[in-house]
Amino acid sequence: MSGRPRVLIVDDQMGGLLWLLDLIQNRGYDVVIATNEEAARERLRAIKAATEEYAMAVIDVMVAVKDLTQIAALDDQFFEDSRNTGIRLCQLARHDLQIPAEQLPIACLTAREDDEVRNAMRELEIPLFHRAEYTSSDSIRSFVEEQLPAVGTRSADTLG
């Protein structure tokens, strides 16, 4: 670990978020990536237990429930819906674990256009950004720039 402040990104398709990773790292933060809900829950519990600290979290609304290797090993298991994994993670953070926005600013990313995700985020008071915005001011870029003052140079770890 570099000792630099860290940002948590929860997404299972990081190929599409390399630009965000670059942006965050360029501002002097390390990036921790959780590629599924289960891994992300562990990070949130660690934040609650104060064993881990993050400058912010970026959560994709639709992320895998578990690691594919785990799922492959579970025959005929009932799996929770993966459509709203990001919403569940935000609810865990704000409702169940009572992690306030001051402790962990969260932004959500989605390519969905429906009201379900919009309403859920409004209720949780978590900003929701579309994955493809026309202007940078509408994009999650503006949130990251606002929340993460430049502190140093790049590094990255991947979890999950």
Place this chain on the structure above:
Amino acid sequence: MVERLSKLFDAGVVTLLLNEQEELHLSASTNSRIGTLGQIVYKRGEGLSGHIFQSGRALRLSNTEDQQEVFRLTGLSRTGPRLSDWNHEGDPPVQFLGVPMHYGGQIAGIIRMSREEGRAQFTIEDQRALQFFADILGTAVAPRLKILLAESMLESVAEGIAVSRWERSPEGRPMSRIIMANPGAETLLERDRHAIEGLDAREIYGPGEYERLRQVLRPAVDIARREGHAEYGPILSRMKRADQTMAPVTISYRLLTNRLVQPPTLYIIGLARETSQVELMAEQHKRLLELLGAMRIAYFRADQAGITQASTSTDCDISGYSPEELSVMPRTHLYADPTTPDQLLQRARENQGHLSRVLVQMRRKNGERFWSEGDLRILKDPMNREIGSEGLYRDVTDRIRLQGFINLETDRVLSDSELFKGLEKDAEFQLDYLSSLSHQLQTPLGSLLETLRNFERGEISQKLLQLRLPYVIGQTVVCTRLVRNLSYMDKILRREPFEKGRVSLVKLAIQTKLDFVHLLEERGLDIRIDDESIERHVLVQGHQEMLRQVLVNLVDNAIKYSLPHTSITIRGRRWPEGNALEISNEGLPLPAEDRERIFQRGFRTLAAQAAVPHGTGLGLWVVRRTLEAHGATIRCLEVLEGGKKRVLFRILFPHPASGPRRGS
């Protein structure tokens, strides 16, 4: 009989006219002076005197020729009247009340009567004359005239007979008053006939029945008014018993108009029989078959040789064969596969003698094939030996086509609710399809845009940009191909023809691998292409870009569900059923029951959804449709290789398109 007839016609007296054709016509006097005053009882076989009339001419028994005519008709020797018919002035004798008999608008004769103690009495001679009429009625009239009812019938307890007459009620409304009922009517209605007689006919029918019957009898009434008589029935109805319970009956009607009186009077004679359960069932069956016909459902019964013994007209309509043709040919001719009937019968034997909702392909006389859905039942005799089969079926070709059109099952006829859900799902799919395309384009385009913004803002160095470019270019290629292939998919979905050429699957496989290199690196995966086996076994005539999309979708699928640090293999194989391209990977296992369903549009296993939320369930559907358009098939299998289970997709290309077998 005469008494009944006189009552029937409300006549004071009834007589008969004998015309030259020896046809007997009933006539009656409605002279109010006779009216119902004289209750006349005749006894068969008593002596004869008085008047009979032939062709409007009075038969006079004083006349030898007339005596002979009477003898000829009745076999009885009769002597002349003792009283003169006319006085010297040519008028009826004053001491008698003359009742003129009309025939053809003319006075045909006179029945004489006198008054005795204020009551009208017929002379003995005329009573005897009337007895003669009764004799004639008994011997000659009944079998000759339909309008008269055989005495046995009137006395019948099996047939309920009620005669009603149209008249005006005391309140002035038209009504059909029952003027006669027989013992059968007593049994049927469980009332004394005297209690029946005089009733308004509507009182002996079940609720609503009188109005319904009146409606259906209207045309017959019109005919009877115009032509004198008409018939209607049999028809099912319900009559009301004394205890208000209903008796199911079959009624036949005879309608008569007596136009010899003014105004003409309509009589309705109803012959009712309580409908037995067997008859009710037979009637129900008849109605059921009519109903089935209206619903375009055919019925047939065949013997053991499969020859049609009975069938409805719908059987002919659907099959195109005439009843005569069906009655001599085995029904195997009606099936696309002639072995189908035997197979169905065998299945029926194994299923307690019947099959329900079986879908089979049949063939019309003109050779056209069609899908039918039906039920089949094996028929047995009392000794439990098979004697044939019967069934119902309907043409469901349009329904099956519709189900196929919206990508639902086509191996059975879905229920309306299933079809409705399918239609809803199809409509949703159109939206999901757009949404999915939008989603698939947004992420890479957003990524491209933001990567360029990073570079523009100096967030990333030239060196890092070089590092990111392969990812960005790879994603842009995916977007470009996705957009381009939309038009190809449109062609396939519209079943439009497309140009085919020789396609190298090895080349496509290598290009596909390059397209996915960034993802393969990210997941720690490898694609192994056995180019030699592909070149040897699989050279294809097809549309290069469409087949590229097949490979892209299958490789994309394999990458999504492969375990890290495993390999995806693409190879050619020769199998007895054809030459195949096989793509396999080690990853998320696929239960046997899902290996066919994954090709259905929108289907994704729960495990797949849990592992990869962003899937749409379209990729493999597109693969199958594209391959079908090339005459190829695809199956999903689980194979064991090197002790590891692998999911394998085997594409079998048609023989003519298979390439040369080098070295063979």
